[in-house]
Amino acid sequence: xxxxxxxxxFAWIFLPVCLMAQQKITGKITDSKKRPLPGANIAIKDTxxxxxxxxxxxxxxxxxxxxxxTISVTLNGYRPFEQKINLNSPQVxxxxxxxxxxxxxxxxxxxxxxxxxxxxxxxxxxxxxxVSTAGAGADIVNALKTLPGTQQTNDREGLFVRGGTGYETxxxxxxxxxxxxxxxxxxxxxxxGRFSPFLFKGTTFSSGGYSxxxxxxxxxxxxxxxxxxxxRSSSSVGVSVIGASVGVDELSKDKKGxxxxxxxxxxxxxxLDVVKxxxxxxxxxxxxxxxxxxxRKTSSxxxxxxxxxxxxxxxxxxxxxxxxxxYNELFELRNQNVxxxxxxxxxxxxxxxxxxxxxxxxxxxxxxxxxxxxxAFTKINNLSSLTQARVMLTKSIGYYSSLRMxxxxxxxVEKGAFNSYHADYxxxxxxxxxxxxxxxTPQLVGRVGGRVEHSSVLAKTNFAPRVSLAYKMDAYSxxxxxxxxxxxKPEQQYLRFKPNMDYMKATHYIASVQRITGNYTLxxxxxxxxxxxxxxxxPDTSNGGTGYAKGIEFFWRDHKTFKxxxxxxxxxxxxxxxxxxxxxxxxxxxxxxKHTLSVVYKYYVPxxxxxxxxxxxxxxxxxxxxxxxxxxxxxxxxxxxxxSLGLTVSYLTSIRKAFTVFVLSVSNIGNFKQVYGYRxxxxxxxxxxxxxNIPRFIYVGMFMNFGIDRRQDVINNL
Amino acid sequence: xxxxxxxxxxxxxxxxxxxxxxxxxxxxxxxxxxxDDYNNFNPQKLQELANTFERIGAxxxxxxxxxxxxxxxxxxxxxLEKDQSKVDAVADKAAADIAIADTLSPKNDEVYxxxxxxxxxxxxxxxxxxxxxxGMEAANWQAEAAKINSENPRVYILQxxxxxxxxxxxxxxxxxxxxKFELALQKFxxxxxxxxxxxxxxxxQAQHLxxxxx
Numbered sequence: 001x002x003x004x005x006x007x008x009x010f011a012w013i014f015l016p017v018c019l020m021a022q023q024k025i026t027g028k029i030t031d032s033k034k035r036p037l038p039g040a041n042i043a044i045k046d047t048x049x050x051x052x053x054x055x056x057x058x059x060x061x062x063x064x065x066x067x068x069x070t071i072s073v074t075l076n077g078y079r080p081f082e083q084k085i086n087l088n089s090p091q092v093x094x095x096x097x098x099x100x101x102x103x104x105x106x107x108x109x110x111x112x113x114x115x116x117x118x119x120x121x122x123x124x125x126x127x128x129x130x131v132s133t134a135g136a137g138a139d140i141v142n143a144l145k146t147l148p149g150t151q152q153t154n155d156r157e158g159l160f161v162r163g164g165t166g167y168e169t170x171x172x173x174x175x176x177x178x179x180x181x182x183x184x185x186x187x188x189x190x191x192x193g194r195f196s197p198f199l200f201k202g203t204t205f206s207s208g209g210y211s212x213x214x215x216x217x218x219x220x221x222x223x224x225x226x227x228x229x230x231x232r233s234s235s236s237v238g239v240s241v242i243g244a245s246v247g248v249d250e251l252s253k254d255k256k257g258x259x260x261x262x263x264x265x266x267x268x269x270x271x272l273d274v275v276k277x278x279x280x281x282x283x284x285x286x287x288x289x290x291x292x293x294x295x296r297k298t299s300s301x302x303x304x305x306x307x308x309x310x311x312x313x314x315x316x317x318x319x320x321x322x323x324x325x326x327y328n329e330l331f332e333l334r335n336q337n338v339x340x341x342x343x344x345x346x347x348x349x350x351x352x353x354x355x356x357x358x359x360x361x362x363x364x365x366x367x368x369x370x371x372x373x374x375x376a377f378t379k380i381n382n383l384s385s386l387t388q389a390r391v392m393l394t395k396s397i398g399y400y401s402s403l404r405m406x407x408x409x410x411x412x413v414e415k416g417a418f419n420s421y422h423a424d425y426x427x428x429x430x431x432x433x434x435x436x437x438x439x440x441t442p443q444l445v446g447r448v449g450g451r452v453e454h455s456s457v458l459a460k461t462n463f464a465p466r467v468s469l470a471y472k473m474d475a476y477s478x479x480x481x482x483x484x485x486x487x488x489k490p491e492q493q494y495l496r497f498k499p500n501m502d503y504m505k506a507t508h509y510i511a512s513v514q515r516i517t518g519n520y521t522l523x524x525x526x527x528x529x530x531x532x533x534x535x536x537x538x539p540d541t542s543n544g545g546t547g548y549a550k551g552i553e554f555f556w557r558d559h560k561t562f563k564x565x566x567x568x569x570x571x572x573x574x575x576x577x578x579x580x581x582x583x584x585x586x587x588x589x590x591x592x593x594k595h596t597l598s599v600v601y602k603y604y605v606p607x608x609x610x611x612x613x614x615x616x617x618x619x620x621x622x623x624x625x626x627x628x629x630x631x632x633x634x635x636x637x638x639x640x641x642x643x644s645l646g647l648t649v650s651y652l653t654s655i656r657k658a659f660t661v662f663v664l665s666v667s668n669i670g671n672f673k674q675v676y677g678y679r680x681x682x683x684x685x686x687x688x689x690x691x692x693n694i695p696r697f698i699y700v701g702m703f704m705n706f707g708i709d710r711r712q713d714v715i716n717n718l
Numbered sequence: 719x720x721x722x723x724x725x726x727x728x729x730x731x732x733x734x735x736x737x738x739x740x741x742x743x744x745x746x747x748x749x750x751x752x753x754d755d756y757n758n759f760n761p762q763k764l765q766e767l768a769n770t771f772e773r774i775g776a777x778x779x780x781x782x783x784x785x786x787x788x789x790x791x792x793x794x795x796x797x798l799e800k801d802q803s804k805v806d807a808v809a810d811k812a813a814a815d816i817a818i819a820d821t822l823s824p825k826n827d828e829v830y831x832x833x834x835x836x837x838x839x840x841x842x843x844x845x846x847x848x849x850x851x852x853g854m855e856a857a858n859w860q861a862e863a864a865k866i867n868s869e870n871p872r873v874y875i876l877q878x879x880x881x882x883x884x885x886x887x888x889x890x891x892x893x894x895x896x897x898k899f900e901l902a903l904q905k906f907x908x909x910x911x912x913x914x915x916x917x918x919x920x921x922x923q924a925q926h927l928x929x930x931x932x
Contacts, residue, residue: 038765039765039769041769041772041773043773043776043777045776046776046777047773047777048741048745048770048773048774048777049773050769050770050773051766051769052765052766052769052770055762074772076807076808076810076811077807118847118848118851126844126846126847127847128846128847231850231851231854232854517803518801518802518803518804519803606885609885654886654889659889
């Protein structure tokens, strides 16, 4: 009896063991190009049995299982693999895994554009790069002037891109056009950008070939994307040699809404008492600024944002008269600017998204000019306002492709008064666009789109096709091509007097190669741009102007080779000629330099928590007009080469609970002479150099932040 | 005889299910012992351990601990990764594992501790740009974990580590960090893991970091 039981028991206990003759399973995991894949997880499905692939892709494990089973292989970045296997006979498994399509290995359209974003991977710049570029003074446009394609035209307002004027670059905030993105300036002293880089989470600078979403820029688009909710409530105080600022940002308890208010006051008077400017100020330059924002999450995917800005400027100079030696010319400016922007974004389901916006802005310049004691004074009053609405719908198709379509409407009022003489006009501008980003494979994308625009003042309609193509060669490298037509209304000062002109037009052709690895970025881009219908002012105001620009540009950035050090180098070669305004024929215009080079260097010393930054810019001389030369030699003379070296030192510390940053920043530290051009008297006998009013600026400031850790922002806020 | 056979059969069934749970406990105990062995604290071993935990988790289907440990191994690998361009991919893996653990065991302080670690691991990719965003996220998960279980010593280790590794100018404070580590050790003296395979790491780290503070 016991024997039987024991036998039974033995059988019971040991039978499974007898069946469990161990089976060894080996093999190798590779990708589709036969490269070994280490770290893959190989398993007999629904059991613990399995192993990991080694550095050479091989694996080996034993199992007690028998018969038909499923082997599964998983590895991050690759599609899971499963296969039925029979464990009764030993076998070697060579398994090929297919890559998953992820953001990192999907091509994106990049020809012509530089993007700074924290959210998207593989961008060339980070938002912080814009604020931490030495010599840029936390000005977006000044920082972008260290990128290829831009000109060092610091005597004129705006961003001059690839042979285009400042007017040919448009600024967009959340898709809405900004009519006056710069402070009003004095002659030869352009105002800086109105908007702080800290307002934006993403900045895209396109030097050509940009999307059909954007119009009215012949050369370039500066596309700014505003911040979402702040991480935490905070307040800040800043004091510098030229002014002070305070700000509060409040995040609601439910973390779904926030509001913020800011105010700043700038007065250059005390500074100019110590450091004399070239021209004596007639009033102490003064700026009062305020802004308010409100943001609210309307659902898990919806966001409503408001931003409003008001600004008052008063400044003026005495300028020794070129026409009347011994006399002074007065130029005094009062500016008022209001900008508001309300946007709403939401996902509508089934792959549809909506983004819409309303904006109103108004800008008034009151200018008073006078050659003191010689002529009667002149009052100029310019008012421009822009009201606009925009809606865009986006539909995702498949994994990566998408379709965008939308429309916008702008009502612009332009009033100009010269003493009692008025020249006003209004324009109803409407546009519609449609565009598709079509992925033929994850590595090959085509963008095809078009834009139709109508302007009531011109009473004309245009159609602008745009096409881009990008192909990713490997994980790091891609090539891109872009083509497109770009239209823009003539500048306000010409339209005022001659409303029924035509659009100016530029056609872009761009080819670029870029390689972005974790350690460095290299980009080479060649372009050709053809101008049509540029504004001529001589003999009559017409659209008879022509021109072209072509060139090649290099960008190199390296932030790994040297510890705590980051630098980039941009070089642009530009060959451009145009016949516009009063030019007699096509020549290299007076805002374009043939060679431009920028080197930006950033170095952090952790032991003293101090950042050092330097920016060096160089460009060859620009042509200038000498009326004493015959027509044949129009604009053949060139100014001296341009050199500039800016330095910034930021020291971070904490004072009580407040995070504090001290900033010292010096522009043009070598005090290089910078000549942008020459201006001649009417009788051609006298000329003056156009040079910076304050050749070297020394800035010292302190910023304190309470509550939130906005240290990195503050560090670079100078 | 019948009765005996019946009894045996019955015992066999129950021991089969017992055996399965014993197999789980056994496998987990073995892997956790490997994880506790400091010699295995290298990228390759951690990767193997993460894979094994994932296999156990996939087979068990309802246990959160295997995914918790897989996430822990992966996030440690994210910290060890020297190539900054690869950190995110490893952290993504840890995040995928901990998301499963989170669904299997919602509102679990230990899960939040690992979520905090994952956020911290992402800072190293670009401290200047990411410090604020992920530093805040890490701190939020620490706060959430403390809300659920203020007796969890690992919460205080993480808080101490944040203070320890952040430069003083950025709000770091070694003396405060030491206090947190001491608090963590005090919590360890009373902390009883829910089981032998429940999370129990951290005491050694706390002692090591205290010894670094003069």
